[in-house]
Amino acid sequence: MELVQHLPIDNLVACHSCDLLHEKTALGKGEKAWCSRCGSLLYRTNNNAIEISLALTIASLLLFLFAQLLPFLSIDVDGNKTTIYLISTIDTLSQLDNVLLGIAGALFLVIIPLGVLLLDLLLLSSLYSNKRPLTLFARQLLLLIGRLAPWNMLEIFLLGVLVTIVKLASIAEIALHQGFWAFVALVMINLFVSTTLEPEELWQAIDKH
Amino acid sequence: MAGNRQALTAMQAGLASCHVCGKLQSCKADHHCVRCGSRLYQRKPFSVQRSWAFLITALILYVPANLYPIMNTTSLGVKDEKTIIGGVILLWSMKSYPVAVIIFTASIVIPLLKFLVISLLLFSIWKGHSGKLNQQTRLFRIIEYIGPWSMIDVFVVILLVALIQFGGIATVLPGSAAMAFAGMVITTMLSAISFDTRLLWDSE
Known part of the structure; x- marks a missing residue:
């Protein structure tokens, strides 16, 4: 315990995978620091990450609305045509007396992704505009975002859509609509944001206020 | 560096x-x-205990998830129930090889890999002998990343149920395995979230 006094804590970082301490070194734009013992990522830097992420979050929210509310895809079996909307899948599930699957669908397709986007928007816009009262609440927002993040599975759902299309292609005619393409764009942007924005950067931004 | x-x-x-x-x-x-x-x-509190508890729950759910039908199809009055592996075999026999491989990997291989890797790492912590810690850490990160991809089959069922509701001609209903399978994926994810890789390195 006596070691603590001699160590410059603010200039140290502990590896999240193996706990080894490292001295922080300044990184250039886009560079990454790796643990010398287990090889895990220690930290990375990005310029303007907050501005870029805010812009992309607003774009994602619009795409999310398009994906939910515009026709997603239609299926044609011997002249029986149905067009589905993403939002209507949950309605169909809940009508089938399968409450649990309806809840799972609602959580994974709507509530969690929309929740994360709205929390991101609140947090990033308050950091961007330097609003004091919101920063008090920023810590809570970031904690909640961190807890929800592992359950955001839009890209996995997209692969599920592709598998469904291939499965049905032999028995029916499938047409993809605007909602589907908005969803594809949404997934791409989501993947980009998750590789750009480091939670540590947001914590440091909150600390500065 | x-x-x-x-x-x-x-x-x-x-x-x-x-x-x-x-x-x-x-x-x-x-x-x-x-x-x-x-x-x-x-260190994460009760990491080993929580990891084991969620992993064992997932293993128990894995049994009904594979034995019961995941999807019940009625087509022109003919009922058909398909388990996960039954669906994979059907896809393979219909020559949809890529889709059969995706579903087989996501629904059968990834969960088994997760059970195997997490329990091996938990044993490694318990025994206290280190072995190749670099590889073990990397293995865990890979398992943690690919875990949620097992949800694909659940999403396919949700979509098929929503898409195919043609009254008398064809209907698809979710089978009892669907919820067991979703529960299995969620509990393996919770097991990975509870696991603390730093415990592996503490014995060094």
């Missing part, structure tokens, strides 16, 4: 990085993080 003159872990230095926000700070018993206010621990 960050400098590493004294090979010292945060725990040996009496420090802890917050398991929620990552802030490095001195760790006194019963403390809260100076930055995010979460409870501060040097």
Whole structure:
């Protein structure tokens, strides 16, 4: 315990995978620091990450609305045509007396992704505009975002859509609509944001206020 | 690369990085993080016990998930129930090889790999002998990343149910395995979230 006094804590970082301490070194734009013992990522830097992420979050929210509310895809079996909307899948599930699957669908397709986007928007816009009262609440927002993040599975759902299309292609005619393409764009942007924005950067931004 | 003159872990230095926000700070018993206010621990609390508990729950759910039908199809009055593996065999016989491989990997192989890797790592912590820790850490990160992809089959069922509701001609209903399978994926994810890779390195 006596070691603590001699160590410059603010200039140290502990590896999240193996706990080894490292001295922080300044990184250039886009560079990454790796643990010398287990090889895990220690930290990375990005310029303007907050501005870029805010812009992309607003774009994602619009795409999310398009994906939910515009026709997603239609299926044609011997002249029986149905067009589905993403939002209507949950309605169909809940009508089938399968409450649990309806809840799972609602959580994974709507509530969690929309929740994360709205929390991101609140947090990033308050950091961007330097609003004091919101920063008090920023810590809570970031904690909640961190807890929800592992359950955001839009890209996995997209692969599920592709598998469904291939499965049905032999028995029916499938047409993809605007909602589907908005969803594809949404997934791409989501993947980009998750590789750009480091939670540590947001914590440091909150600390500065 | 960050400098590493004294090979010292945060725990040996009496420090802890917050398991929620990552802030490095001195760790006194019963403390809260100076930055995010979460409870501060040097290692995730009851990591091994929680990991085992969720993993065993997942293993139990894996049985009905594979034995019961995941999807019930009625086509022109003919009922058909398909288990996960039955669906994969059908896809393979219809020559949809890529889709058969995707479903087989996501629904059968990935869960089994997760059971195997997490239990091996938990045994490795329990026995205290280290082995190749670099590889074990990397293996865990891979397993943690691919875990949620098992949900594909659940999403396919949800979509097919929503798409195919043609009254008398064809209907698809979710089978009893669908919820067991979703529960299995969620509990394996919780097991991975509870696991603390730093425990592997502590014996070094």
